[in-house]
Amino acid sequence: MDIRLLGAEPSAEEKSAIDEILGAPVSAWDGGERGSMRDAHTAEFGGHSTREQRHMLLPALQALQSRVGFITEGGLDYVCARLGVPPAEAWGVATFYAMLATSPRPRRVVHVCDDIACRAKGAVKLCAALEARVGPPISHEPEGDHVPLDRDKAAWMHSPCLGLCDVAPAALMVEAGETVMERSIGGANIERLYALLTEIKVPGADGANKPHILRSPQIVSGGLLQRVGKVDPTSLAAYRAAGGYAALAKAMDMGAEGVIREVTESKLVGRGGAAFPTGRKWEAVRTQKAQPHYLVCNADESEPGTFKDRVLLTEDPFAIVEAMTIAAFATGSEHGFFYVRAEYPLAFERMNGAIEQARAAGLLGENILGRGMKFDIEMRRGAGAYICGEETALFESIEGKRGEPRNKPPFPVSHGLFGKPTAENNVETFANILSIILDGGAAFAKVGTPQSTGTRLFCLSGTVRRPGVYEVPFGTSLRALIDMAGGVPEGRTLNAVLLGGAAGGFIRADEIDIKLTHEDTRASGTTLGSGVVVLFDETVDLRDAVLRIAAFFRDESCGQCVPCRVGTVRQEEALHRIASGKTRGGVSAELALLNELGDAMKDGSICGLGQTAYSAVESAIKRLGLYSEAGSAHA
Amino acid sequence: MTVPSFVQIRRPDREPKKTIELQIDGKAVKVPEGTTILTACRTLGIEIPTLCYLETLRPVNVCRVCMVEVEGSRVLVPSCSRQVEAGMVVRTGNDRVNHTRKMVLEMLASSVDLSTTPGMDELLEEYDCKPERYGPPAPPAAAGVRDAAVCGHHTPPNPDFAATVAQPPMVDNDLYIRDYAKCVLCYKCVEACGVDHQNTFAIAVAGRGFDARISTELAVELPDSACVYCGNCIAVCPTGALMAKREFDMRSDGSWDEEKQKATDTICPYCGVGCTLTLHVQGNEIVKATSPLDNGVTLGNLCIKGRFGWRFVQRNAES
Numbered sequence: 038m039d040i041r042l043l044g045a046e047p048s049a050e051e052k053s054a055i056d057e058i059l060g061a062p063v064s065a066w067d068g069g070e071r072g073s074m075r076d077a078h079t080a081e082f083g084g085h086s087t088r089e090q091r092h093m094l095l096p097a098l099q100a101l102q103s104r105v106g107f108i109t110e111g112g113l114d115y116v117c118a119r120l121g122v123p124p125a126e127a128w129g130v131a132t133f134y135a136m137l138a139t140s141p142r143p144r145r146v147v148h149v150c151d152d153i154a155c156r157a158k159g160a161v162k163l164c165a166a167l168e169a170r171v172g173p174p175i176s177h178e179p180e181g182d183h184v185p186l187d188r189d190k191a192a193w194m195h196s197p198c199l200g201l202c203d204v205a206p207a208a209l210m211v212e213a214g215e216t217v218m219e220r221s222i223g224g225a226n227i228e229r230l231y232a233l234l235t236e237i238k239v240p241g242a243d244g245a246n247k248p249h250i251l252r253s254p255q256i257v258s259g260g261l262l263q264r265v266g267k268v269d270p271t272s273l274a275a276y277r278a279a280g281g282y283a284a285l286a287k288a289m290d291m292g293a294e295g296v297i298r299e300v301t302e303s304k305l306v307g308r309g310g311a312a313f314p315t316g317r318k319w320e321a322v323r324t325q326k327a328q329p330h331y332l333v334c335n336a337d338e339s340e341p342g343t344f345k346d347r348v349l350l351t352e353d354p355f356a357i358v359e360a361m362t363i364a365a366f367a368t369g370s371e372h373g374f375f376y377v378r379a380e381y382p383l384a385f386e387r388m389n390g391a392i393e394q395a396r397a398a399g400l401l402g403e404n405i406l407g408r409g410m411k412f413d414i415e416m417r418r419g420a421g422a423y424i425c426g427e428e429t430a431l432f433e434s435i436e437g438k439r440g441e442p443r444n445k446p447p448f449p450v451s452h453g454l455f456g457k458p459t460a461e462n463n464v465e466t467f468a469n470i471l472s473i474i475l476d477g478g479a480a481f482a483k484v485g486t487p488q489s490t491g492t493r494l495f496c497l498s499g500t501v502r503r504p505g506v507y508e509v510p511f512g513t514s515l516r517a518l519i520d521m522a523g524g525v526p527e528g529r530t531l532n533a534v535l536l537g538g539a540a541g542g543f544i545r546a547d548e549i550d551i552k553l554t555h556e557d558t559r560a561s562g563t564t565l566g567s568g569v570v571v572l573f574d575e576t577v578d579l580r581d582a583v584l585r586i587a588a589f590f591r592d593e594s595c596g597q598c599v600p601c602r603v604g605t606v607r608q609e610e611a612l613h614r615i616a617s618g619k620t621r622g623g624v625s626a627e628l629a630l631l632n633e634l635g636d637a638m639k640d641g642s643i644c645g646l647g648q649t650a651y652s653a654v655e656s657a658i659k660r661l662g663l664y665s666e667a668g669s670a671h672a
Numbered sequence: 673m674t675v676p677s678f679v680q681i682r683r684p685d686r687e688p689k690k691t692i693e694l695q696i697d698g699k700a701v702k703v704p705e706g707t708t709i710l711t712a713c714r715t716l717g718i719e720i721p722t723l724c725y726l727e728t729l730r731p732v733n734v735c736r737v738c739m740v741e742v743e744g745s746r747v748l749v750p751s752c753s754r755q756v757e758a759g760m761v762v763r764t765g766n767d768r769v770n771h772t773r774k775m776v777l778e779m780l781a782s783s784v785d786l787s788t789t790p791g792m793d794e795l796l797e798e799y800d801c802k803p804e805r806y807g808p809p810a811p812p813a814a815a816g817v818r819d820a821a822v823c824g825h826h827t828p829p830n831p832d833f834a835a836t837v838a839q840p841p842m843v844d845n846d847l848y849i850r851d852y853a854k855c856v857l858c859y860k861c862v863e864a865c866g867v868d869h870q871n872t873f874a875i876a877v878a879g880r881g882f883d884a885r886i887s888t889e890l891a892v893e894l895p896d897s898a899c900v901y902c903g904n905c906i907a908v909c910p911t912g913a914l915m916a917k918r919e920f921d922m923r924s925d926g927s928w929d930e931e932k933q934k935a936t937d938t939i940c941p942y943c944g945v946g947c948t949l950t951l952h953v954q955g956n957e958i959v960k961a962t963s964p965l966d967n968g969v970t971l972g973n974l975c976i977k978g979r980f981g982w983r984f985v986q987r988n989a990e991s
Binding site for chain 2: 594
C-alpha cells in the first residue's frame with residue numbers, strides 16, 4: 038500500500054523519540070534512507086512487516102507527545118512512514134485522546150481534576166482561583182489554528198477524574214522532555230499549583246511520582262490488601278518471601294482445567310463493573326480453537342471516584358503479574374497486554390518494574406518456573422480516554438485505532454484482541470485469583486453471600502472523614518462501610534451517596550442500610566459498579582454534581598453512535614436549562630424529555646457508556662427527588 | 673432496491689449454507705445462515721429504516737436507526753449487522769423500538785441539516801419527530817473551529833440553544849464540496865475511501881463525542897490531502913454532505929431540479945474496465961454521473977474520470 042504522507046520533516050528530537058520506541062528504520066519503506074538493497078520491492082520490507090506494527094501507533098504518538106509536548110506535523114508524518122499508517126487515520130487516533138495534544142502546547146501541562154469527588158472537596162473554587170491567578174485553562178475551542186501559549190511556560194487544563202479521589206483535590210503535572218516528568222498531586226491547593234505553573238524546577242520534596250496513598254483497613258485476613266504497606270512493592274524477593282508465586286506453582290500442578298474449576302467454584306465475578314463470571318470467561322477462551330489466545334489486564338480504571346486498582350498496582354504489582362500468569366496458563370495465552378490509564382504514572386512504573394524483574398527471574402518468558410510454560414506481558418498506556426476502559430474499546434486502542442467500542446456479539450472470548458479469543462479482566466479480579474488458587478474456590482465462596490462471593494474493594498471519597506480503599510466482605514452494609522471510614526465530618530449530615538461511579542447511581546441517606554452485594558443492589562435498582570462510594574454532605578451542591586456527571590459523559594463519549602453522541606449533549610442541555618431557569622415548558626417537561634433521552638441511550642447505544650449515561654441523572658431525579666418541588670427548595 | 677449483498681459479490685459461497693429458522697413479528701421465516709436481521713426482514717417485506725447501512729459496505733452499525741428488539745437481549749440490536757440465530761424472536765415495530773428510532777431521528781434532525789437527505793422528511797413524519805423541542809439551533813461554528821476542538825472539558829452548553837454541527841461548507845476544489853453541517857457521521861465515506869473500496873485513506877473520523885468529525889490529516893484542504901477525487905465517498909453519502917461541485921452550485925442558484933432529470937445508463941468511454949455510468953441529464957446537460965450500486969463491475973464506484981470527466985461532452989455541444 039502506498040500511502041501519501043504530508044511531506045513534513047521530523048526534527049532530530051522527534052525522530053529520536055520515535056526511533057527509541059520503534060527501533061531504527063531498516064529501509065526506505067519504513068522511513069529510512071534510500072539506496073540499500075533493502076529498498077527492493079520484496080515482501081520482507083514495507084509490506085505486512087511494516088503494517089503489522091500498527092499496534093505501536095499509540096506508543097509512538099505517546100513518545101512524540103512525551104518528548105516535545107504535542108503531536109507535531111513532522112513527527113506525525115514520521116510515525117506514519119514508520120508504521121505504514123495513513124496520516125488521516127493517525128490524525129483520527131491522535132485527536133481521540135485527551136492526553137495527546139494536536140496543537141502546540143507548553144511542555145508542562147498541569148491537569149487539575151474537577152470531577153465529582155474533587156468537586157466535593159472544593160475543586161471548582163480551586164480552579165476559579167487558579168484562573169484568576171494565572172489565566173484561563175487550555176480551552177476546548179482554541180482560537181484559530183493554535184493555542185496562543187508560550188512554549189517555555191506552563192499551561193493548565195481541567196481534567197476528568199484522575200483516580201486520586203482519596204487525596205482530593207488532585208492534579209497531575211506532565212512535562213515533556215528528554216525524560217518525561219509526571220507528578221501526581223494530592224491535596225492540591227492554589228499555592229502548590231501556582232508554583233507548578235510558574236517555577237520551572239519541580240519542588241523536589243514531592244516524593245517523586247508518589248501519590249499519597251492512604252492505608253486501608255484490612256478486614257478479612259488473607260484478603261486482597263494483605264501485602265499493601267507491608268511488602269516492598271519494588272522487590273520480587275520481598276514478594277516471594279511473603280509467599281508470592283506459590284499460587285503459580287500450585288496452579289501448574291492443578292492444570293488449566295483444575296484452575297478454571299476452582300475459579301468457577303469460587304463464583305468470582307469481574308470487579309470492573311459488569312460482574313461477569315470469571316470462570317466462565319476463562320473456560321470459553323480456553324476451549325476456543327482459534328489461535329493465538331490473548332490475555333488482557335484492564336487497568337484503565339477511569340470511572341470517576343475509582344482508585345482501588347491504583348492502590349493494588351502501586352502497592353502490590355507482583356500479585357497482578359502472578360495472577361495474569363495464572364490466567365494465561367488457564368486460558369492458553371502466550372501473549373498478555375497490560376493496559377493502564379495514562380493518569381497513573383506510578384502504577385505504570387511499578388508494573389513495568391515488576392514485569393522486568395519477573396522476566397529476569399524466569400517467571401515470565403519462554404520457560405516459566407522451568408516447566409515449559411510460555412507467557413510474556415506487553416505494557417500499554419492509555420492516553421486520556423474513559424471509553425478505553427470498555428473492554429472492546431481497549432482492544433481497539435491496543436490495536437492502534439480510535440478507542441471505539443465494538444458491537445457485541447461477537448464477544449471477546451471468541452473475537453477479541455486482533456480478532457482472536459481474548460480473556461480480559463480487571464485488576465481487582467486478577468488480585469482475587471491468588472487466594473482462590475491457594476485456598477481453593479470453595480473457601481473463597483464461603484466469604485460474602487452465596488451469590489456475591491469474596492471481598493470487595495470500595496473506594497471511599499467525597500466528604501468522608503477517612504477516604505481510602507476499604508476491603509469488606511460482600512454483604513456488609515453500606516452503613517457499616519461508611520462508619521468504618523468515619524462518616525461525614527463532625528457536625529454535618531450525610532445527604533446522598535454516589536454508588537458505582539458516574540455510570541452508577543445516587544442513593545439517599547436513608548437507604549444506606551442496603552447490603553453491598555450484586556443481588557441487593559440490583560434488586561433496589563442501583564449497582565456496585567467499580568466499587569465507588571462518594572459521600573455528599575450538605576456542603577455539596579448535588580445539582581452541580583449531576584451537571585458534572587452529564588458533562589463527563591458528553592466529554593467522554595467516543596462519538597460513534599448517535600444515541601450517545603447526541604443524547605449526552607441533549608441530556609446536558611436539558612439539565613442546564615433547568616439550572617438556569619430557562620426550561621422549555623417547565624421542569625416537569627424537561628424531566629420527561631430527560632427520561633425519553635435516557636431510554637433511547639439505554640436501549641440504543643453500542644456500549645455501556647451510552648447505556649449508563651442516564652443512570653446517575655435518573656437516580657438524582659427519581660431517587661433523590663432533586664428536581665421535584667421539595668428538591669428544588671432544598672437545593 | 674434489490675441489490676446483491678456485499679458478501680455475495682465479493683466472496684461467493686463455495687458450500688451451500690445452513691438454513692436458519694427464526695420468528696420476526698410473529699411470522700416464521702427461513703433464511704440462509706449468515707443473513708442479517710435486516711435482510712431477513714426485507715425478505716418478509718418488513719421495511720426498516722437505515723442511514724449508515726449500505727449493501728456495498730461492511731455494516732458499521734453506528735446510526736442506530738435500524739434497531740430492533742431481540743428476545744433475551746438486554747438492549748435493542750442493530751438489524752443491519754446482527755446475524756440471525758436459530759430460534760431468534762425479533763420484533764421490529766413495538767413501542768420500545770419505535771421510541772429509540774424516533775429519538776435517534778430527532779437527535780439527528782436537531783443537530784444536523786437533513787434538508788438534502790432523501791426520504792428524511794417522510795421518516796421524521798412517520799416517527800412523529802419534533803426536533804424543535806430541543807430549542808432553536810445554535811449559530812453555526814466559524815470555519816475551522818470544529819476541526820480544532822480539543823478533547824476534554826467542553827464549553828458549557830448555552831441554555832438558549834440546541835447544539836448543532838453547523839459550519840460553513842468546505843469548497844476547496846473544483847470537483848466536490850464537503851458540507852459537514854449535513855454530516856450524520858455514518859462512516860460510509862471513510863469506509864468507501866478505505867478498505868471497503870478505494871484504499872486511498874484520505875479521510876478518517878477525528879475528534880471525539882459530539883466533536884467527532886470527518887477529517888483529513890491535520891484537517892488540511894483536499895488538494896493537500898491523499899484524496900484522488902474518485903468521488904466514491906459522494907456516491908455513498910446518505911445526506912448530501914458530500915456533493916459534486918456542479919450539483920452544489922446548481923442547488924445554490926436554484927436550478928437543480930431532479931424531477932426534470934433523466935438518468936441514462938451507458939458505458940464509461942475512458943478505459944477498458946467498462947464501468948457502467950449513469951448519466952443524469954437535466955435540460956440536455958449532463959449534471960451528474962453515478963454508477964449503479966448493483967453493478968457487478970463498479971459496485972457504485974468510479975474513478976475521477978468517470979465521475980467528473982464528462983464536461984467535454986457539453987463542450988462539443990456548446991461549440
